Amino acid sequence: MKEIFILAEHRRGEIRDITFEMLTKGKELAEKTNMELAVVLLGKDVKEHAKTLSQHAKKVLLIEDEKLENFNSESYQKVLSHLIKERKPLLTLIGHTSFGMDLAPSLAASLNIPLATDCIDLEIEDSALMVTRQMYGGKVNVKARLRQAESYLVTVRQATFPAEKASMNGEIIEIPSPLSEEAANKRFIEYVLPPPGGVDITAAEVLVGIGRGIKDESNLPLVEDLAKALGGVLACSRPIVDKGWLPNDRQVGTSGKTVKPKLYIALGISGAFQHVLGMKNSDLIIAVNKDPNAPIFSVADYGIVEDLFKIVPSLKDKIYELKAGKA
Amino acid sequence: MDILVCVKHVPETAEADIKIDSTGKTIEKAGLVFDINEWDDYAVEEAVRIKEKLGGTVTVITVGSEDANSTLRKCLARGADKAIRLSDPKFEGSDSYAIAKILHKAIKDLPFDLIFTGAQAGDDGYAMVGPILAQLLGIPHATMVKKIELKNGVARVNRELEGGLEEIVEVKLPAVLTIQTGINEPRYVSIMGIRKAMKKEIKVLGMTELGLSENEVGEAGSWIKIEKLYVPPVEKQAEFLDGTPEEIAAKIAEILKARGLV
Ligand SMILES: Cc1cc2nc3c(=O)[nH]c(=O)nc-3n(C[C@H](O)[C@H](O)[C@H](O)COP(=O)(O)OP(=O)(O)OC[C@H]3O[C@@H](n4cnc5c(N)ncnc54)[C@H](O)[C@@H]3O)c2cc1C
Numbered sequence: 249m250k251e252i253f254i255l256a257e258h259r260r261g262e263i264r265d266i267t268f269e270m271l272t273k274g275k276e277l278a279e280k281t282n283m284e285l286a287v288v289l290l291g292k293d294v295k296e297h298a299k300t301l302s303q304h305a306k307k308v309l310l311i312e313d314e315k316l317e318n319f320n321s322e323s324y325q326k327v328l329s330h331l332i333k334e335r336k337p338l339l340t341l342i343g344h345t346s347f348g349m350d351l352a353p354s355l356a357a358s359l360n361i362p363l364a365t366d367c368i369d370l371e372i373e374d375s376a377l378m379v380t381r382q383m384y385g386g387k388v389n390v391k392a393r394l395r396q397a398e399s400y401l402v403t404v405r406q407a408t409f410p411a412e413k414a415s416m417n418g419e420i421i422e423i424p425s426p427l428s429e430e431a432a433n434k435r436f437i438e439y440v441l442p443p444p445g446g447v448d449i450t451a452a453e454v455l456v457g458i459g460r461g462i463k464d465e466s467n468l469p470l471v472e473d474l475a476k477a478l479g480g481v482l483a484c485s486r487p488i489v490d491k492g493w494l495p496n497d498r499q500v501g502t503s504g505k506t507v508k509p510k511l512y513i514a515l516g517i518s519g520a521f522q523h524v525l526g527m528k529n530s531d532l533i534i535a536v537n538k539d540p541n542a543p544i545f546s547v548a549d550y551g552i553v554e555d556l557f558k559i560v561p562s563l564k565d566k567i568y569e570l571k572a573g574k575a
Numbered sequence: 576m577d578i579l580v581c582v583k584h585v586p587e588t589a590e591a592d593i594k595i596d597s598t599g600k601t602i603e604k605a606g607l608v609f610d611i612n613e614w615d616d617y618a619v620e621e622a623v624r625i626k627e628k629l630g631g632t633v634t635v636i637t638v639g640s641e642d643a644n645s646t647l648r649k650c651l652a653r654g655a656d657k658a659i660r661l662s663d664p665k666f667e668g669s670d671s672y673a674i675a676k677i678l679h680k681a682i683k684d685l686p687f688d689l690i691f692t693g694a695q696a697g698d699d700g701y702a703m704v705g706p707i708l709a710q711l712l713g714i715p716h717a718t719m720v721k722k723i724e725l726k727n728g729v730a731r732v733n734r735e736l737e738g739g740l741e742e743i744v745e746v747k748l749p750a751v752l753t754i755q756t757g758i759n760e761p762r763y764v765s766i767m768g769i770r771k772a773m774k775k776e777i778k779v780l781g782m783t784e785l786g787l788s789e790n791e792v793g794e795a796g797s798w799i800k801i802e803k804l805y806v807p808p809v810e811k812q813a814e815f816l817d818g819t820p821e822e823i824a825a826k827i828a829e830i831l832k833a834r835g836l837v
Contacts, residue, residue: 259736320744321706322715344702346736349694350718353703357672357710362798365701379799382807383699384588388595388602389807393800433715435745437731442739454836460589478837490757502737511836518589532834534827535813539590543807550830551813552823562824570828570837 249284252277253309253340255328256289256301257347259319260439263297266343268411270404271304273370274341275412281372283338287418290327292317295420303414313425321350322431329359330426336399338375344403356401362394363401368408377402385520386543406502407525446497447481454480455509457500457527460487461516461537461556468493471515474560477567483507485517501526515556519544536560576631576725578622579685581678581692581704582615582650584643588698595804602804611646614693618754620761621723622691623654629725632656634685638666638677644777651772652764658775663782665789670797671703677792678704679711680785689730690751694719702753709751716751717744721758 254274257264271287278285286307289298298310309331315323328351332340342348344366356363362377364370368389369380377394379402394400449455456475462468468482475482482498489496489504500507501523512530517523519535519542527533528547535548536556545551552559586607594603611619622633634657635650637643647658661677669677682690690712692705702718709716721741722733728748733741735755746752782792794800816826831837 318742346719346734349702350706350716350734353671353706354710354716356798357675357707363672363703364799365703378802381700383804384586384593384602385697386807387588387593388804390804391802393802395798395800433747433750434717437743437745439736440733440741440743478831486756492760496739499739503735504739506738510834511831532830532836533813534830539592541592545813545815546807546809546811548813550827551815552827553815553817554820554823558820559823562820563827566821566824566828567831567837570832 249282251284251286251335251337253332253337254285254287254305255340255342255348256287256297257343257345258291258294258297259347263300264343264345265411266345266404266406267301268304269407269409270341270343271412272409273404275305277339277370277372281338286337288328288331288340290316290324298420302418302420303416304412304418305416306418308418308420309423310420311423311425313427315427315430316425318436319347320431320434320436321354322434323427324351325355325358327426328355331423332359332361332399338398339372339377339400339402342401342403344405348403352401352403359399361399361401362397363403364392364394365403366405367402368405370402382521385518387541405521442497446495449481449483449498449500450505450507452481452483452507453509454478454511455483455500455507455513455530456480457483457485457512457514457517458488459485459515459517459523462488463516465491465493467557470557470560474513474564474567477564478511480509480511485520485523514544514548515560517544518542519547576625576629576689577687578625578631578633579682579687579690580615580618580622580633580635580650580655581690581708582619582635582637582646583612583693583696583698584609584637584639584646585612585696585698595806599803600801609642609645611649612693612696612698614695614697614754614756616761617756617758618691618693619650619653619655620759621754622689624759625689625723625725626654631688634659636661636678636681638662638669638674647777648769648772648775649764651775652768653762658777660777660779661781661785662779663792665782665793668794668797669792670799671699671701672707672798673792673796675704675707675711676796677785677787678708680787681780682708683712688748690749692751692753694753694755705751705753712751714749714751715746716753717746718753719755720752721755723752723758
């Protein structure tokens with residue numbers, strides 16, 4: 249029986265959510281096409297992870313090796329190409345994460361098997377693979393077909409599928425590591441944790457998030473005043489941190505913080521998925537953007553298609569009026 | 576240190592009204608403003624900074640039509656020494672894999688210690704060209720790089736992971752690094768600088784000069800074939816508030832009050 253592989257992603261002792269999300273999609277595909285779902289787990293001393301994963305799939309293919317202790321695309325690529333050549337899965341799913349983005353493209357090129365990255369959906373029709381992905385910062389969806397092949401590789405966007413719940417009692421199959429030596433050209437040295445201190449935006453009840461639409465650093469006081477009026481804190485999209493206008497502990501998104509305040513006001517933020525994943529679970533989202541087609545409006549509860557510089561001062565005044573009226 | 580930087584000329588779409596064209600397979604390009612891909616801008620700046628510190632050369636390379644010259648000139652104005660444009664009507668329809676193959680042919684005989692690409696392109700967002708190019712060249716790579724230290728034939732780099740975490744890895748040179756935004760602050764390019772760069776030569780190479788065959792490029796040489804573009808279905812649509820700014824502000828204030836947020 250042909251297999252579908254899910255590459256388990258784990259870091260610093262934890263299985264990452266994307267693994268369970270891919271399992272949801274993988275299970276659906278395997279059932280539809282009558283294939284077998286297998287989780288591939290590489291690492292050092294990861295039997296506990298293997299046990300956890302065996303509750304989610306028929307098979308866990310476990311390869312343990314000291315040389316796989318930390319993620320290293322060079323060693324991972326060697327092991328995976330060995331496994332893919334040997335077992336010829338129709339499809340291998342890898343997360344579109346810092347891990348998968350470092351691994352999947354060179355793996356695909358080395359095996360010359362087609363790869364589509366950052367997919368939000370996929371379908372198998374006969375043995376052809378169709379994928380859905382996004383372009384232009386989420387303004388357009390694309391349906392694409394991969395070149396006909398015996399084996400395909402796909403990286404999957406985070407938080408696109410719900411996480412799979414444990415429902416199985418799968419088998420753990422230990423496979424000897426094909427690695428004979430440490431990676432020759434790439435070496436993991438250490439993790440660098442974000443510096444502690446600063447403002448904890450994850451603890452704030454009200455966040456005013458600003459994006460590139462704020463245009464200039466000199467406009468910061470204006471939005472700071474609004475945040476103050478609301479008793480909230482300023483947060484931002486990535487370009488604001490890249491420009492050095494706010495420190496990086498204020499960044500919301502995949503490479504920043506995940507927040508869930510009672511109120512998130514997005515000002516001049518387009519709504520790229522990397523940002524949205526960090527704030528979409530806020531209780532109430534209000535977005536102000538000049539562009540009626542900005543993707544942020546599909547996660548917002550309320551949308552205002554207007555110049556933020558017209559809305560912000562009026563809103564601040566109204567809030568103070570309300571507060572004064574209350575007093 | 577000789578550094579090659581692969582750059583892409585892309586439309587700016589964050590604020591633009593995007594229309595799918597009549598073929599349904601691409602967008603209408605007319606009226607869109609094109610510029611260097613945001614990530615590549617940081618890559619070029621990083622290369623120029625290394626050159627200024629250690630000496631050597633910076634060469635920028637793109638796959639694109641004549642329109643892409645403006646992006647190459649911007650890179651020259653920023654401090655790149657040479658510019659190469661790979662262009663052929665047959666390249667039309669190439670995906671990232673085919674683009675990497677085209678770049679590989681142009682690069683394999685050039686002298687280099689490092690190759691930079693952007694971590695991804697802002698238009699199609701595949702994030703594939705850099706690491707595939709590394710594989711084709713048989714050299715190591717590191718993606719999403721936010722800091723680089725060079726010593727003794729090794730690049731010690733910080734890779735960005737999720738949630739503010741980074742990792743330090745070492746790769747042997749020559750290597751491909753894909754550059755993440757925020758690694759530096761790209762310098763301002765003056766009109767004068769661009770004008771001066773107008774005089775510099777841009778070397779143009781086509782399919783035959785590169786020794787590529789038709790089935791290696793375009794749709795035939797690609798992994799991915801686009802079938803159709805469509806406007807994303809709305810899962811949840813915001814309720815739009817309208818009126819004058821004062822009226823809108825009053826409506827927002829009411830909503831916040833009703834929820835006990837003010
Ligand atoms: C690996 C990786 C990780 C990333 N991680 C993150 C992350 O953690 N967080 C993050 O935010 N991004 C992240 N990004 C970047 C992300 O892809 C986007 O580039 C970024 O979120 C865009 O920020 P923005 O919305 O502020 O800017 P843009 O996309 O440029 O949008 C600006 C918006 O402002 C609007 N606007 C302009 N002027 C006005 C005005 N006067 N009034 C009202 N609206 C106006 C425009 O219509 C536009 O929609 C990451 C990218 C990569 C590749």
